Amino acid sequence: MNVTATEAPSVESPASGAAPPGPAIRIATSGPDRAASPAEQPTVVELQDLSGFYGSFRAVRNVSIEIKRNQISALIGPSGCGKSTLLRTVNRMNDLVPGYRTEGRLLLDGQDLYGKNVDPVAVRRRVGMVFQKPNPFPKTIWENVAFGAKINGYKGDLNELVERSLRRAALWNEVKDKLKQSGMALSGGQQQRLCIARTIAVNPEVILMDEPCSALDPRSTLQIEELMRELKREYTIVIVTHNMQQAARVSDTTVFMTMGEDRAGYVVEQGETVGIFTNPKNQLTEDYVSGRFG
Amino acid sequence: MTAATTSVRPIFEPQLARRKLRGTIFFGVCVAAIGLTLLTLLVLLVDIFTRGVPWLSADFLTGVPSRIPSRAGLLPALVGTIQMGLITGIVTFPLGIGAAIYLEEYAPEGRLTSILRTNISNLAGVPSIIYGIFGLALFVRALSLGYTLLAGALTLSLLILPVVIISSMEAIRAIPDSQREAAYALGASRWQMVRGAILPAAGPGILTGIILAMARAIGETAPLILIGAVTFVTYLPHPLEGGYTVLPIQIFSWISRPQDDFQAIAAAAIIVLLTALFILNALALVLRARLSAHVRW
Numbered sequence: 331m332n333v334t335a336t337e338a339p340s341v342e343s344p345a346s347g348a349a350p351p352g353p354a355i356r357i358a359t360s361g362p363d364r365a366a367s368p369a370e371q372p373t374v375v376e377l378q379d380l381s382g383f384y385g386s387f388r389a390v391r392n393v394s395i396e397i398k399r400n401q402i403s404a405l406i407g408p409s410g411c412g413k414s415t416l417l418r419t420v421n422r423m424n425d426l427v428p429g430y431r432t433e434g435r436l437l438l439d440g441q442d443l444y445g446k447n448v449d450p451v452a453v454r455r456r457v458g459m460v461f462q463k464p465n466p467f468p469k470t471i472w473e474n475v476a477f478g479a480k481i482n483g484y485k486g487d488l489n490e491l492v493e494r495s496l497r498r499a500a501l502w503n504e505v506k507d508k509l510k511q512s513g514m515a516l517s518g519g520q521q522q523r524l525c526i527a528r529t530i531a532v533n534p535e536v537i538l539m540d541e542p543c544s545a546l547d548p549r550s551t552l553q554i555e556e557l558m559r560e561l562k563r564e565y566t567i568v569i570v571t572h573n574m575q576q577a578a579r580v581s582d583t584t585v586f587m588t589m590g591e592d593r594a595g596y597v598v599e600q601g602e603t604v605g606i607f608t609n610p611k612n613q614l615t616e617d618y619v620s621g622r623f624g
Numbered sequence: 625m626t627a628a629t630t631s632v633r634p635i636f637e638p639q640l641a642r643r644k645l646r647g648t649i650f651f652g653v654c655v656a657a658i659g660l661t662l663l664t665l666l667v668l669l670v671d672i673f674t675r676g677v678p679w680l681s682a683d684f685l686t687g688v689p690s691r692i693p694s695r696a697g698l699l700p701a702l703v704g705t706i707q708m709g710l711i712t713g714i715v716t717f718p719l720g721i722g723a724a725i726y727l728e729e730y731a732p733e734g735r736l737t738s739i740l741r742t743n744i745s746n747l748a749g750v751p752s753i754i755y756g757i758f759g760l761a762l763f764v765r766a767l768s769l770g771y772t773l774l775a776g777a778l779t780l781s782l783l784i785l786p787v788v789i790i791s792s793m794e795a796i797r798a799i800p801d802s803q804r805e806a807a808y809a810l811g812a813s814r815w816q817m818v819r820g821a822i823l824p825a826a827g828p829g830i831l832t833g834i835i836l837a838m839a840r841a842i843g844e845t846a847p848l849i850l851i852g853a854v855t856f857v858t859y860l861p862h863p864l865e866g867g868y869t870v871l872p873i874q875i876f877s878w879i880s881r882p883q884d885d886f887q888a889i890a891a892a893a894i895i896v897l898l899t900a901l902f903i904l905n906a907l908a909l910v911l912r913a914r915l916s917a918h919v920r921w
Binding site: 421452456458461466467470478482512514515525 | 733800802803804805806807808809810811812813816820821824825916917918919920
């Protein structure tokens with residue numbers, strides 16, 4: 331698992347300079363980089379009574395979540411509880427899995443993404459995704475970033491877009507002299523930031539991150555987390571993580587999922603991260619965030 | 625294994641000497657295997673080169689066949705082989721890659737697809753003479769192409785198509801799904817995913833398969849005998865008109881003559897054919913290196 335847990339995140343967050351009492355998990359409760367209270371932000375994505383099925387097996391049951399603009403929302407929960415399935419439902423990535431279907435509604439800016447006239451290809455441009463293992467294309471760094479823009483018919487200056495995206499992904503200074511080199515020649519952390527640059531190059535409204543740091547070393551993990559805090563000024567981020575410390579460090583709201591007797595994942599509790607970690611209302615949540623199971 | 629000796633504590637019998645001996649024996653077998661292979665090749669090459677090299681000359685490369693060995697040349701066969709290779713390549717390349725992409729990326733998983741896959745593998749094992757018979761019936765007779773180089777090239781295309789499809793499918797299958805997801809996640813359509821993520825990554829593997837298949841086609845004789853390749857052609861072939869020959873046929877024809885000198889010019893022709901294959905393989909290496917410059921799984 332990730333060693334980051336032992337590293338204090340004080341580098342990024344001035345607010346967490348003083349160690350809070352009690353649990354070892356530190357939560358940045360306020361400060362300049364912490365956006366306004368989640369409740370004050372408009373809703374970008376809304377899941378209404380959403381269920382996901384692989385054939386006859388229900389993997390996710392009746393999930394209702396609101397994702398707020400310019401926030402980082404974390405999905406946490408034990409392995410196999412359907413976090414990734416849920417995440418991959420939001421950009422209709424799971425449509426590619428034969429036999430997968432959903433029930434319920436998934437609204438992006440009020441539009442049902444599973445509506446009749448919605449093309450999943452169009453959805454995926456609007457809802458970007460960063461994967462667990464960095465997966466740059468076997469192309470140059472420049473091509474990696476430009477690919478998404480090209481296929482989506484970007485009309486602007488590609489060079490300018492590549493530079494802007496790499497700058498936003500905090501990678502420009504490291505790669506500006508080797509844009510013609512293979513994206514696969516970069517280190518793991520750089521590759522993941524390249525994948526983030528590639529994602530923001532198509533200007534999505536929401537960025538989904540599926541355990542984006544689980545294949546990275548602690549230092550790269552911190553860089554990605556810092557980057558996420560930067561990105562949320564312009565984007566809305568949903569992150570699935572196994573690392574509770576990470577959820578506590580970076581997210582504004584947390585959704586805790588687990589699975590029931592029928593192995594279907596469901597949402598136990600959701601709310602502001604501070605509340606979930608310091609004052610959970612549900613016993614299951616408390617057991618999980620305090621490390622008693624999961 | 626020897627039985628465990630009686631002891632209170634469980635013990636090991638490392639038998640290091642015996643394990644190392646086994647390793648040494650295995651190593652010896654492997655060295656013998658590669659040694660024998662190389663030795664056979666070496667003997668063949670030495671034999672061909674000692675006999676053929678004295679006959680290699682500019683006249684030999686630019687001349688036409690003759691009853692007199694010292695005047696014989698292989699230009700018609702060389703040009704025939706080059707034309708045959710080009711046409712076969714042009715036909716096989718899109719068909720092979722297209723079929724492989726369809727089977728790997730588009731075809732729904734099901735009984736029909738798996739039957740198709742299995743049968744393509746079976747086709748790769750069909751003797752080449754059968755393709756010759758089929759080519760005779762289809763291209764020469766049914767499509768009225770006659771005994772032409774074009775009919776021969778199309779037959780060779782059919783012959784190597786299964787090999788090209790299989791090797792391309794393997795190259796495509798070797799690409800991790802994470803690459804497909806990466807493209808889809810950016811809003812790629814299926815074709816954009818194939819074009820942007822699959823083809824560049826699978827390119828080197830596909831290319832290697834095609835060039836190896838081409839090498840096989842260039843060395844083929846059996847089907848072409850049925851498709852009208854003749855052994856004595858003194859003019860340069862035209863793809864659409866009758867009367868052509870290719871290097872392997874020319875070699876076969878010279879070797880089957882009793883005179884020693886014809887055996888020698890056959891050896892010289894073999895050197896030319898080997899050189900052509902060598903150039904083709906070198907080309908494959910260069911292209912492969914260039915295409916895979918950015919691929920590192």
